[in-house]
Amino acid sequence: MEPFVRDNQSYLTIEPWMQQFPGLVAGFTTKTGGVSHGEFASLNLGFHVGDQVTDVCANRLIVAKELDFPLNRWVGAEQIHDIVVKKVTKADCGKGADFYDHSIKGTDGFYTNETGILLTLCYADCVPIYFIAPDFGMIGVLHAGWKGTVAQIARQMVEAWNKDGIKPGDIHVTIGPSICEKCYIVDNRVVNLVENILEDVDGKPYNLINDGQYSLDLRALNRQILLKAGIPAQQIMVTNLCTSCDSELFFSHRRDQGKTGRMLSFIGWKEI
Numbered sequence: 001m002e003p004f005v006r007d008n009q010s011y012l013t014i015e016p017w018m019q020q021f022p023g024l025v026a027g028f029t030t031k032t033g034g035v036s037h038g039e040f041a042s043l044n045l046g047f048h049v050g051d052q053v054t055d056v057c058a059n060r061l062i063v064a065k066e067l068d069f070p071l072n073r074w075v076g077a078e079q080i081h082d083i084v085v086k087k088v089t090k091a092d093c094g095k096g097a098d099f100y101d102h103s104i105k106g107t108d109g110f111y112t113n114e115t116g117i118l119l120t121l122c123y124a125d126c127v128p129i130y131f132i133a134p135d136f137g138m139i140g141v142l143h144a145g146w147k148g149t150v151a152q153i154a155r156q157m158v159e160a161w162n163k164d165g166i167k168p169g170d171i172h173v174t175i176g177p178s179i180c181e182k183c184y185i186v187d188n189r190v191v192n193l194v195e196n197i198l199e200d201v202d203g204k205p206y207n208l209i210n211d212g213q214y215s216l217d218l219r220a221l222n223r224q225i226l227l228k229a230g231i232p233a234q235q236i237m238v239t240n241l242c243t244s245c246d247s248e249l250f251f252s253h254r255r256d257q258g259k260t261g262r263m264l265s266f267i268g269w270k271e272i
């Protein structure tokens, strides 16, 4: 079953989690319902892509209102395709919400066990991975392109939570809208790195399609990394939505040849 359900024109929510965990807000935005123009039309939420800053802020306010989660409670990052995950607290609220220079530097993952904080990251094809340990109130989200994926940022989050006393068996994961294997062609260099981390795994997440060209399933690869890190298979949900296939719903860096907007992953506990 597809975990992401379209709530309104601006975003999809992880419906099974929203029903199961009261107070949780978690999902992924679409490209529609905003005010940006041209290649950023219309709900671009990324500051760093060359769009008008005033339009990005207006778009963020639209999503904040729809979610009923004020912008001054959002946390945003300067993402660098690395494997740093950072625990955030109320003291971080508002960083990177309406001004990119105030983003939390050099991080591709956030987690928190506090309420009233919305963790947000930007995407156009890379994989959003959401985490929750309901018994501990811990939530998190990360950004995994091929670099972060093969460097195993997904494992990084599991290990960070482990230090807080949370075991892999306590953790539920959802892998969100991102580029599918049909749309994602990579070369030997990337596939060699994938091979290095999946020596003992059956069912490789890539296929040779031409000499030196492979289609790579980043979602399946991240799922295998999470299984190896100890997350039970029945606690991992994976979307079928592809950001490149679905040009009505999503921006895609590959499809749009680099000049495009960004969607936002979000997860937070509403203040009760």
Ligand SMILES: [Zn+2]
Pocket: 179, 180, 181, 182, 183, 242, 243, 244, 245, 246
């Ligand atoms: Zn696709």
